[in-house]
Amino acid sequence: SKFEYVRNFEVVDKCLPNCWIVVRLDGKNFHRFSDDHEFVKPNDDRALDLMKKSAENVMNEFKDVVIAYGQSDEFSFVLKKTTTQFSRRASKLMSNMVSLFSSSFVYHWKDVFDHVPLLYPPAFDGRVVLYPSDQNLRDYLSWRQADCHINNLYNTCFWSLVQDAGCSPKDAEEKLKGSFSSDKNELLFSQFGINYNTLPEMHRKGSVLIWEMKDEITLQPQAKTSAVSDTNPAQREIIRQRRRVTCLHVDIIRDDFWNKHPEILSGT
Amino acid sequence: SKFEYVRNFEVVDKCLPNCWIVVRLDGKNFHRFSDDHEFVKPNDDRALDLMKKSAENVMNEFKDVVIAYGQSDEFSFVLKKTTTQFSRRASKLMSNMVSLFSSSFVYHWKDVFDHVPLLYPPAFDGRVVLYPSDQNLRDYLSWRQADCHINNLYNTCFWSLVQDAGCSPKDAEEKLKGSFSSDKNELLFSQFGINYNTLPEMHRKGSVLIWEMKDEITLQPQAKTSAVSDTNPAQREIIRQRRRVTCLHVDIIRDDFWNKHPEILSGT
Amino acid sequence: SKFEYVRNFEVVDKCLPNCWIVVRLDGKNFHRFSDDHEFVKPNDDRALDLMKKSAENVMNEFKDVVIAYGQSDEFSFVLKKTTTQFSRRASKLMSNMVSLFSSSFVYHWKDVFDHVPLLYPPAFDGRVVLYPSDQNLRDYLSWRQADCHINNLYNTCFWSLVQDAGCSPKDAEEKLKGSFSSDKNELLFSQFGINYNTLPEMHRKGSVLIWEMKDEITLQPQAKTSAVSDTNPAQREIIRQRRRVTCLHVDIIRDDFWNKHPEILSGT
Amino acid sequence: SKFEYVRNFEVVDKCLPNCWIVVRLDGKNFHRFSDDHEFVKPNDDRALDLMKKSAENVMNEFKDVVIAYGQSDEFSFVLKKTTTQFSRRASKLMSNMVSLFSSSFVYHWKDVFDHVPLLYPPAFDGRVVLYPSDQNLRDYLSWRQADCHINNLYNTCFWSLVQDAGCSPKDAEEKLKGSFSSDKNELLFSQFGINYNTLPEMHRKGSVLIWEMKDEITLQPQAKTSAVSDTNPAQREIIRQRRRVTCLHVDIIRDDFWNKHPEILSGT
Ligand SMILES: Nc1nc2c(ncn2[C@H]2C[C@H](O)[C@@H](COP(=O)(O)OP(=O)(O)OP(=O)(O)O)O2)c(=O)[nH]1
Ligand SMILES: Nc1nc2c(ncn2[C@H]2C[C@H](O)[C@@H](COP(=O)(O)OP(=O)(O)OP(=O)(O)O)O2)c(=O)[nH]1
Ligand SMILES: Nc1nc2c(ncn2[C@H]2C[C@H](O)[C@@H](COP(=O)(O)OP(=O)(O)OP(=O)(O)O)O2)c(=O)[nH]1
Ligand SMILES: Nc1nc2c(ncn2[C@H]2C[C@H](O)[C@@H](COP(=O)(O)OP(=O)(O)OP(=O)(O)O)O2)c(=O)[nH]1
Ligand SMILES: O=P(O)(O)OP(=O)(O)OP(=O)(O)O
Ligand SMILES: O=P(O)(O)OP(=O)(O)OP(=O)(O)O
Ligand SMILES: O=P(O)(O)OP(=O)(O)OP(=O)(O)O
Ligand SMILES: O=P(O)(O)OP(=O)(O)OP(=O)(O)O
Ligand SMILES: [Mg+2]
Ligand SMILES: [Mg+2]
Ligand SMILES: [Mg+2]
Ligand SMILES: [Mg+2]
Ligand SMILES: [Mg+2]
Ligand SMILES: [Mg+2]
Ligand SMILES: [Mg+2]
Ligand SMILES: [Mg+2]
Numbered sequence A, B, C, D: 001s002k003f004e005y006v007r008n009f010e011v012v013d014k015c016l017p018n019c020w021i022v023v024r025l026d027g028k029n030f031h032r033f034s035d036d037h038e039f040v041k042p043n044d045d046r047a048l049d050l051m052k053k054s055a056e057n058v059m060n061e062f063k064d065v066v067i068a069y070g071q072s073d074e075f076s077f078v079l080k081k082t083t084t085q086f087s088r089r090a091s092k093l094m095s096n097m098v099s100l101f102s103s104s105f106v107y108h109w110k111d112v113f114d115h116v117p118l119l120y121p122p123a124f125d126g127r128v129v130l131y132p133s134d135q136n137l138r139d140y141l142s143w144r145q146a147d148c149h150i151n152n153l154y155n156t157c158f159w160s161l162v163q164d165a166g167c168s169p170k171d172a173e174e175k176l177k178g179s180f181s182s183d184k185n186e187l188l189f190s191q192f193g194i195n196y197n198t199l200p201e202m203h204r205k206g207s208v209l210i211w212e213m214k215d216e217i218t219l220q221p222q223a224k225t226s227a228v229s230d231t232n233p234a235q236r237e238i239i240r241q242r243r244r245v246t247c248l249h250v251d252i253i254r255d256d257f258w259n260k261h262p263e264i265l266s267g268t
């Protein structure tokens, strides 16, 4: 039709080839959302599990995601450098991932939050960032995990002061201002008997989703021609290797993790 | 931290000022989704209502949307030329809208689909397109509404042939190949007694969401000092004008609609 | 060859349709360049003429430029909204224009600077800016012309103080700091007897290049069959209208200019 | 002023960090330009020298160029991955380089073309391409050098047939259609006694500009206090290492060159 010319106003936004494509999404105004739904402070395991579940859904749809990392109200998905999905169109990749994540979040809400009603549909923002080198990518993930650590240490102190020591939020904030990591560790230990390093790894490290190979056993009926007997049963076990998303709560800043999972960066 | 440099790899993607910003989203693989959920063919009013409801949610969150248009599995949102939301960052605008739409779709599913279970979370893609002039914008919307008309006429014929005349899908396709609009209108009328123009406007025109002013009446208690009597009741009615999303199923190709709603383009 | 894949790393950078495309170029470090070549201060007519000459060359090559505006070491070229040159590829348009401008500048140097040697090849930067509406475009040009006025008024005062009143550059700067336009006009008049408004328009207004229609007379030989006589000469004058670049030094901020040259914005 | 808002329409176009930035420029319509100036066919050493000279100028201005490669009417400049020049703004980098190249080309024309007049100012287009990995960059350069080889072999055959064997251009084209490299080598040798591999390296390999360290000797006067004598002369030689552009005509496809010049990719 004579209106079709408007198509030409669309912009092609293909990602530069040979770069890691990171899609990060982050909850819109989750300060309020977590309040409205009375999230446990500072970490609500139900909320974190729901984030993980939604991220897993995204990975199962986007097979070229080699690793995903989540903490708080955010998740980052790393697409392999050579992905050709959606011809590497940034908007397509990002919108589809953020959309699926969001609808999964609502879809699975009741699985983890049980009878707590979801008061309104939440939203997540999304963005695409490109990283040319493996080092850049690792630094990106380290940045997010360091952020997790810093916030979690702070929040643990803050809510201990408020909930256990009866501080006002203002006083708690004041107390923590300018303190170093060591100060906060010390405070937790001396005042609340908390050894920070023994707190749940999910809270301290965030969630790392990767693919693992699992043996999958299926039963296949025997060919009709062969006689069925004890040593030759009617069905045969077929063992196949299948990729499955697995979730870890481990350090991804140091080399250890990467040495153990060379396939993530090597793309094999 | 020493990792923070990775921030610099993010790209600023502000939309060119003084352009209409259109965010269009479209259901991912809704061919299959509509099949899996046994949508009525060719138009399922529940599905269309759910799309509208989700779009309404988006508009209530994004007050700078001046008009939205939806049909089939897609919706377009038009942000006013002067919007400064998210500093006009394309990714932010698009991802937030597509995310909220998606989570709303799942959130409100049961309201319209009742006991039909949602089998899996759906996804929508999103894109941003800029239109410099009012004419370009109107042509864009005309393009989508013409698309609605063409598809709906075709689908109405196709499913009449398949469901009512017992044609195979292949035969139906064959019959309609190369036919003009007039041929299809004629076919519907002569073979199925259907006057296309009397079919539901929602199916033929799609859904147009705009803002309308509604009087909102609230009751305000009287000041304590004034004596309460028959002519001076304890409460007073306060009438305020409030914007509310309203849904129309009308032609937006011709001038009529735009003359009637000059505020949409004028931005007042 | 197996290397050709590197082509895919090139980015398509087509300009949004239906926008005015402005290419502005500006001399690289012309503070030094003008010093090295002892430009007259504050305005060197030779330099300005060379800029104009180079710009004219650009316009003769890029017929879709509807207006160009220059002042100091810069020039802006406005391509009509509908141009399809180089498929509207921004890099192509900008690089070709800035390149031709630069080579023209050197090529014509001796025509205006005569025996003053060009000590080294100069460079100009370039950029592309899109303007959706006519008003935006006019505001852009007004911005550049206002800049011309402000700088020229300041520079005229500054160099009068330095060259005629024997001020040191520092003292001159100090004197002018915080002064208004009216103060500067007054200073010029009272101290130097200069009526600013009578200074050359080229200095005060900059240079506006547009197309004008000129009658072009060519002689065409008569057809052989017709007899040649006094009333029927061997050659016939053919008058054709041809576009030619013309240079004005006029106000382009007020409506006057645009009313007089409606074809610039109307694109006819 | 009230016009300054138009500034906001400018787009920030910073290159993705940690990528090689390649700026390639190419003569506009040099088919005609080479004809008009009667370039020697297939290779005019004056033209190639002028390209090299202009590229050298660009390198001396843009110290972050680590290698430049030229052939025919094109030149590619590679900026080191970590360059911060112009804050990595693509338009700035590209326009300045293409501009300086163009003005240098005209500036030095007479140095190589002597009394051959330059009939009109030439233009070059420019583009920016990013390469994330060293391999990508090497493949890019290999692509350009392979292009040089293919064109030069073809052109050498073509012009031998036309100039030495009296073929019409059409016949020559016909003869070479579908021929392999080996065929062309054979043709040159058997019909024209030319051993392709002994032709000038500049024609077969193009021009590679890199930095080399040169000892630069300057004379420094002795301090006044020390007595001048035979063993203590009035002036002292100071030897300093200085970078200088050097031009090679060598293979850059194989590893050899890169092993010999590890500093190019290592960025030290
Ligand atoms: N209580 C509680 N709050 C959480 C949990 N996870 C995230 N949040 C809250 C704490 C923060 O206020 C918020 C995440 O911080 P953000 O920087 O993303 O801010 P927010 O989402 O409010 O604003 P934004 O729209 O992202 O700019 O989510 C949790 O497990 N428990
Ligand atoms: N039965 C039925 N199907 C519908 C209705 N609305 C949309 N659909 C289906 C028909 C089409 O197959 C599909 C929309 O076409 P699209 O071009 O968007 O294709 P699809 O979503 O399958 O693929 P995509 O991921 O968008 O490329 O959705 C409805 O009301 N009833
Ligand atoms: N004496 C003299 N100087 C001029 C004339 N036209 C331009 N200039 C000089 C004055 C300014 O220092 C300079 C233009 O200012 P810019 O803001 O473009 O700065 P410049 O080119 O030095 O640096 P840039 O590389 O553009 O950032 O050119 C002229 O006619 N006479
Ligand atoms: N005779 C001669 N011609 C040359 C020499 N170097 C380049 N050329 C000519 C041959 C080609 O026609 C032309 C370069 O080919 P291009 O693909 O760049 O085409 P051209 O510049 O004509 O068009 P363009 O504006 O780049 O699309 O320059 C030379 O040394 N001698
Ligand atoms: O959202 P914040 O506070 O983590 O900061 P940001 O994500 O870097 O900012 P933005 O969401 O505006 O890109
Ligand atoms: O999705 P279609 O078939 O309507 O076509 P498109 O939306 O123009 O294509 P794409 O979604 O790939 O931009
Ligand atoms: O160059 P200036 O000083 O006029 O300022 P600008 O042109 O706005 O800055 P830039 O050249 O860096 O875009
Ligand atoms: O100019 P060509 O023919 O070498 O081809 P190209 O450079 O790839 O095309 P363009 O100059 O249009 O980008
Ligand atoms: Mg944020
Ligand atoms: Mg958030
Ligand atoms: Mg967050
Ligand atoms: Mg689509
Ligand atoms: Mg769809
Ligand atoms: Mg659709
Ligand atoms: Mg500047
Ligand atoms: Mg300048």
Ligand SMILES: [Mg+2]
Binding pocket: C026, C027, C072, C073, C074
């Ligand atoms: Mg300037």
Ligand SMILES: [Mg+2]
Binding pocket: D026
């Ligand atoms: Mg080209």
Ligand SMILES: [Mg+2]
Binding pocket: D026, D027, D028, D029, D030, D031, D073
């Ligand atoms: Mg060329």
Ligand SMILES: [Mg+2]
Binding pocket: D026, D027, D072, D073, D074
């Ligand atoms: Mg070329």
